[in-house]
Amino acid sequence: MSATIYVIDTSYLLELFGCGRDSNKMASDEVRKRFKLANAAGGRFYVPLPCLFELGDHIADVKHGELREKLVNQLVSTVQTSLESSKPWTITPTGSPETVLPKLLERFAPAAIKQNIGLVDVFTWDEAARLKAKLAEVKARVHIWTNDRNLKGKEPDTETNPYLWG
Secondary structure: OOOEEEEEOHHHHHHHHOOHHHOOHHHHHHHHHHHHHHHHOOOEEEEEHHHHHHHHHHHHOOOOHHHHHHHHHHHHHHHHHHHHHOOOOEEEOOOOHHHHHHHHHHHHHHHHHHHOOOHHHHHHHHHHHHHHHHOHHHOOEEEEEOOOHHHHOOOOOOOOOOOOOO
């Protein structure tokens, strides 16, 4: 059986963290359940750095101070653990800006103009494509976990039972 890779977009991160008013209780429960199941099945998770930045921005906007502090501490701890052990996620990119940005911008321009796909989403799409190519020998299936239908349509392998809400 081949490995299953999940590239995690901001919308799923918001639900994993239960990020205040930017989160949906039903979606949070389902996203967490899917993470547990995928993790138990040996799935590997990748989080693009721009998505972490967006999550951090949403956390900083949480009005309730106690919840904001809890979420900040959770994000800091999770990122530190991920950097040390690639658990629960591997954080990407894997190259310098000079290496990553030219190809990214080349994909961004037509995607933004013709398909209304933003730069963070293009980065996520590009990471999924990069991982698919990198792991071709092991026949890895690569999915993008997102609530954005445009971005979901760009995943290298169509997910059998995708979860999109609202």
